[in-house]
Amino acid sequence: MSRRMNVTVLGAGSWGTTVASIASRNADTIIWARRAETADEINREQRNSQYLKDLTLHRHLRATADLEEALRDCDVLVMGVPSHSFRDTLQKVAPLVRPWVPVISLAKGLEQGTQRRMTEIIHEELPGHPAGLLAGPNIAKEVLQGMAAAAVMAMPDEKIACALQPLFSTAVFRVYTNTDVIGSELGGPLKNVIAISAGMAQGLGVGENTRAMVITRGLLEISRLGVAMGGRAETFSGLTGLGDLLTTCMSPLSRNRQVGEQFAAGKTTAEIVASMNMVAEGIKTSSVVMELAERHGVEMPIAHEVAAVVRGEYGALQAFRGLRKLTPGAEQESG
Structure with missing residues (x-):
């Protein structure tokens, strides 16, 4: 790159802010930020206390609540908004961003109704813009604290991915590239559903053996559907597949795992959503995943039980009793 690039990050949640802080080094x-108070706090104190408490952001990061100002000099656009507001935000972006600017998604969700991946929405709303994603086993607070971590920059054009790679890399945050956009993008939303199940297992106190079963069988479900939708099998054993699944299922900081724990405590979906100030994508994604599984003829018994709990058909304990009724067959074939 012959000159210093201008990166715009839309969305000042925990991960969007963390990625922006990393990018501001390079x-x-x-x-x-939607809220002017958040933008003011970032500019004045280098903090986003609503999502990241007292953690300090990079001193060069700037913030604004003015969308036009944010996009004025944009060379690379990073979409850090949740999946449910992704399309609407892109529609507002369309008249403001220059042609051919690469657009990178951070959202780990699927659009309800259309079942679209986020990069598909980018292609629909911003045709002609290279679209990709940055994803991996990343807990925002740990990354911002400087703990070693890694992610994947997935783009169909490897040259573009390699050009963007240095913008989001640090000495302790390693960014790899992958041209399997479908596989890399599906790992995130699919593992969120499995993480709710792992959280239910944790909350019910069913033991580490059961949690290990949920995670490993969940990975198989993710891989089955991902390959059926066009992803490469090996992608699901990498950072955006197994790596992201392990982090989200095991970390007490994982929002989707926390959702599962609250289901185990007897709370309803409405109560859980009302208590959270951040989006747990797995709640909305669970129904979309089951629609995709039906469309592609893929059995996903764990995801099926999670979707039923989210809909309020029965509780976490009944879901695990339902999984016990499955007849085991060959490991790589059966539910």
Whole structure:
């Protein structure tokens, strides 16, 4: 790159803010926040206390609540908004962003109704813009604290991925590239559903053996559907597959695991959503995953039980009793 790039991050949640802080080490970076108070706090104190408590952001990061200002000099656009507001935000972006600017998604969700992946929405709303994603086993607070971590920059064009790679890399945050956009993108939303199941297992106190079973059988479900939708099998054993699944199922900081624990405590979906100030994508994604599984003829018994709990058909304990009724067959074939 012959000049310093201008990176724009839309969405000042925990991960969007963390990625913006990383990028500000390597490029001129501005983050757009819906709330002017959040933008002011980032500019004044280098903090986003609503999502990241007292953790300090990079001193060069700038923030604004003005979308036009955020996009004025944009060379690389990073979409850090949740899946349910992804399309609407892109529609607002369309008249403001220059042609051919690469657009990178951070969202680990699927659009309800259309079942679209986020990069598919980018292609629909911003045709002609290279679209990809940055994803991996990343707990925002740990990354911002400087703990070693890794992610994948997935783009169909490897040259573009390699050009963007340095913008989001540090000495302790390693970014790899992958041209399997479908596989890399599906790992995130699918593992969120399995993580709810792992959280239910944790909350019910069913033991580490059962949690290990849920995680490993969950990975098989993810891989089955991902391959059926066009992803490469090996992608699901990498950072955006197994890596992301392990982190989300095991970390007490994982929002989706926390959702599962609250289901185990007897709370309803409405009560859980009302108590959270951040989005747990697995709640909305569970129904979409089952629609995709039916469309592609893929059995996903764990995801099926999670979706039923989210819909309020029965509780976490009944879901695990339902899984016990399955007849085991060959490991790589059966539910």
